[in-house]
Amino acid sequence: MIELFRRLIFLPVGASTVADGVDALHAFVITATMLVSTYVFGAAAWFTVRYRRKSDRQLTRRLSATVRHEASIITLVLGTFLLWWVLGFRQYVEMVQPPRDSDVVYVEAKQWMWKFTYPDGRDTNDVLTVPVGRPIRLAMTSRDVIHSFYVPSFRIKQDVLPGRYTAVWFEATQTGTFPIWCAEYCGVSHSRMRGEVVVLSQADYALWLRSGKGQTAEIDCGRGPGSCGGGDLVAIGRQVALRRACVACHTLDGQRHVGPTWSGLYGSQRTLADGRKVVADDAYLTRSMMEPAADVVAGYAQVMPTYQGSLTAAETGALVELIRSLRDGPVAPAGVALPALEITTAADGGRGP
């Protein structure tokens, strides 16, 4: 049924877990509106002929609908729209809430390419390689202007903004290659800002992981770009936190310092100095680094410097990933296995706080 609908209106294949739901609602809305507009046009045509004016002195009979009649039409129309809203809202909630165990890939958009950074620290350009049947969360940011990450076959689209992380997730249901488009006009070569998602079987994906394809992440560990080498993003996040001296003010083990601890921070509710309550998601964490004055945590002084323009997207991603890894508290008992995070006053090239 859905396949027939896809073929009828030339939709691309539906290759993600949400595609069938999106297409079913789409089909429902299109079919209902087509039927109603056909009925309205048909009635108009029929009335034009049947009740046309036959003489100059003919008067139209005055008609008035009964209350029951009007009430039932209002209920039917309003009910249909509300039903669409309920179905759409449920899909929306599913689409904006990545499953907790999803794998993360960091996406950096720039004029005019997509760059992907994997949890093991490697980078690829324009080609996103993922396994089939696993939820993948994309944490996305832009280096320059607003872009929009659009994979028609997955039925997902999300704006990508400079200085902020937005997220989108998907789970591919079939292997193959699916195009990525930029869906926000972003400059002269916008229409060529294309990439592809390569969905591999679990076995092929494991091979791909081992093959080590992809360059090393563009993360500065003090010896120039790329000097962090591989390693997973959490480990890179630790190095970045150390090098950028975040740990001069933040702890990873739950203790309060100049700033709040990162332990248990991710996903928790924060109370801000101005009384607002917000959830510490990727977007909030990034904003805290880029515009620390925008959301000051209650009970703390506003002393954190901004890192807008000084942290690269991959470094920011690694920091967010580090904070996320501490969502259930410190990974090791306080003070035991946390690798060297004392403040080193390493020459910082003048870029740190």
Ligand SMILES: [Cu+2]
């Ligand atoms: Cu773009």
